[in-house]
Amino acid sequence: MDLLQQDNPRFGSPRMVHQGCPFHYTDLAYGFGYDSVGDDYKVSLAAYRRYDPIPEDRVPKVHIFSLKTDSWKLMENLSRDLQLIQEGDTGLYLNGALHWESCSGKKIVAFDLVEQKFYDVPAPVRGRSSAHELGNCR
Numbered sequence: 001m002d003l004l005q006q007d008n009p010r011f012g013s014p015r016m017v018h019q020g021c022p023f024h025y026t027d028l029a030y031g032f033g034y035d036s037v038g039d040d041y042k043v044s045l046a047a048y049r050r051y052d053p054i055p056e057d058r059v060p061k062v063h064i065f066s067l068k069t070d071s072w073k074l075m076e077n078l079s080r081d082l083q084l085i086q087e088g089d090t091g092l093y094l095n096g097a098l099h100w101e102s103c104s105g106k107k108i109v110a111f112d113l114v115e116q117k118f119y120d121v122p123a124p125v126r127g128r129s130s131a132h133e134l135g136n137c138r
Contacts, residue, residue, distance in 0.1 A: 031091025031098035
């Protein structure tokens with residue numbers, strides 16, 4: 001992937017986000033949201049190589065693209081195992097953070113766009129699904 005296309009009515013016409021970070025990873029999870037403090041739209045890209053034979057290359061990296069500065073920033077010193085996020089997932093934006101369901105489904109991994117930090121949110125309790133017959137419906 002050489003570039004991303006960002007469509008937003010605020011900017012009028014589509015805007016191309018050029019490759020400024022390495023997209024040559026095998027696993028990507030991404031999201032788009034608004035930083036209300038910095039008045040900036042941001043693209044978040046979590047990238048890692050799940051099956052790389054070199055352990056150092058399996059370390060996840062997060063790149064943030066700022067539409068205001070038109071530049072990428074690599075997040076350093078992440079204390080988070082981003083391999084918990086399902087590959088290919090698009091983060092959902094809510095309350096200033098991007099949210100992804102973890103692979104286990106037991107929690108939600110969130111990224112605060114203002115603080116630029118990850119945190120966990122407990123997943124909602126899911127009810128059991130089953131079929132019931134409500135009598136002779138015709």
